[in-house]
Structure formats: C-alpha cells, structure tokens
Amino acid sequence: MAARLFPALAPTSRTFTPGTFPQTVFEAQNGATTVMRYSNKLVNTKLSLTFANISDAQTETIIAHYVNVNSDWDHVTFTGSRGLQGMGSGLRARNEGEPDGLRWRYMEPPQVTSVQPGISTVQCKFCAYLDG
Numbered sequence: 001m002a003a004r005l006f007p008a009l010a011p012t013s014r015t016f017t018p019g020t021f022p023q024t025v026f027e028a029q030n031g032a033t034t035v036m037r038y039s040n041k042l043v044n045t046k047l048s049l050t051f052a053n054i055s056d057a058q059t060e061t062i063i064a065h066y067v068n069v070n071s072d073w074d075h076v077t078f079t080g081s082r083g084l085q086g087m088g089s090g091l092r093a094r095n096e097g098e099p100d101g102l103r104w105r106y107m108e109p110p111q112v113t114s115v116q117p118g119i120s121t122v123q124c125k126f127c128a129y130l131d132g
Contacts, residue, residue, distance in 0.1 A: 003098070014087070046125070075105050
C-alpha cells in the first residue's frame, strides 16, 4: 500500500480537528474514576478542505485522486504545496506525510457544487487512522 500525494491545489478554506486519545473511562459506584488509555497517539484526527470556484478540470483532478486512492485502499499524503498551502509551519508539520504514524483517508466522496458552467466548489473530508 503506497501513499497517494494530494493534487497540487490550494484550498480556500480548511477545518482541522486534532483528534482524541483512544481511551475508556471506568467510573465506580462511589465516583472513583479510572482511565484506560490504549495508545499515546491521537486518533480520529479530521481535516476538511474546501476548494471554492475551481475549474471543472481541477475538480476532475480531485475526483480522479479519490478514485485512485480508494481503488486500492491506499492513503493520502499532504505537503506544504499540496493541500496545506497557507498553514503555519507547526500545523503543517502536524499534517504532512503520515503524521505520528497516522494515515489520511477520505471519509466520504468529494462533494461537488456547481457554481456556474465550468466552475465548481469541492469539499473533501479526511480522517487520519492508525493502521494496525
């Protein structure tokens, strides 16, 4: 399984959620609480990229990437020039490549909204998984 580099497109907006630690909380009848943590890595990290008013050719590039990644159950990598433009160096480092061993995968197919003939807005949602 090889990573697929995201197309060289700059998003117009982005939403990032750093995720949570996988854990279970046990609470006794007297209120005492114990936490069982299963990893030292955050999971369910989410990244949403919106590409507003892009050409249909650029939209097709994103759709082709989605199909290519999911045809083999591969994962996506981002770089400072591929999907993470405009992010500060700290946030970019947290999301580039395979952050902390996590692998980015599409959560759902890209959502395409036609703005006018030849122009679309595309939203892509990703989740970082820890492969076992």
